[in-house]
Amino acid sequence: MRGIIFDLDDTLYKEMDFLKSAYREIARVIGHPEAFDFMLDSYLYGDNAFKSVIDKYYLKFTADQLLDIYRNHKPNISLEKDTVTTLEALKARGIIMCLLTDGRSVTQRNKIESLGLYRWFTQEDILISDEFGYGKPSIECYQYFLDRYPDAQFTVIGDNPTKDFLTPNRLGWTTICLHSNGQNIHDQKLDVEKSYLPKHSINNLSEIKRFC
Numbered sequence: 001m002r003g004i005i006f007d008l009d010d011t012l013y014k015e016m017d018f019l020k021s022a023y024r025e026i027a028r029v030i031g032h033p034e035a036f037d038f039m040l041d042s043y044l045y046g047d048n049a050f051k052s053v054i055d056k057y058y059l060k061f062t063a064d065q066l067l068d069i070y071r072n073h074k075p076n077i078s079l080e081k082d083t084v085t086t087l088e089a090l091k092a093r094g095i096i097m098c099l100l101t102d103g104r105s106v107t108q109r110n111k112i113e114s115l116g117l118y119r120w121f122t123q124e125d126i127l128i129s130d131e132f133g134y135g136k137p138s139i140e141c142y143q144y145f146l147d148r149y150p151d152a153q154f155t156v157i158g159d160n161p162t163k164d165f166l167t168p169n170r171l172g173w174t175t176i177c178l179h180s181n182g183q184n185i186h187d188q189k190l191d192v193e194k195s196y197l198p199k200h201s202i203n204n205l206s207e208i209k210r211f212c
């Protein structure tokens, strides 16, 4: 029996799409649709986009209120065709499909819902750190799936060498890193200790079919 544990952000979809969706929603709520471009520019420039937009439009909103919208809005995001085809193919092969993601419950659940991931992942096979009480790389996250499927051989696919592969490596599992296309929200740090590095790297999610 084989299982795959997917990371969510910047693995199944690009987190930058979530950021853009949130900025669009904020621009709508504050009544300045053109603020979308302004916020995106200020983010890419390395500024605090919330503070910048508050200053520019003399908003009565606080940065915390804008952050709330960012975290709690229903995102307009979708899976790439390639990703859908890949998930479909893996599921059809009877592979156990698991999702392990660090983040807030509401934020991650909204993303999962918008991406339509319940089509391939059951509630029990989705682990969100905020709900579970442990995040990566805690062994508890992986033990959860081991307890559910004691006979499974697991492969882990993620994008973040600082936390996605360490524990699965220790467990002797197959680890795969999806290379950033330069658009990832968090820089892909590859200058980490060897134990943190993935065993394999791919440029497109569809390549995981080769490993399972």
Ligand SMILES: [Mg+2]
Residues within 6 Å of the ligand: 007, 008, 009, 010, 011, 158, 159, 160
């Ligand atoms: Mg990630």
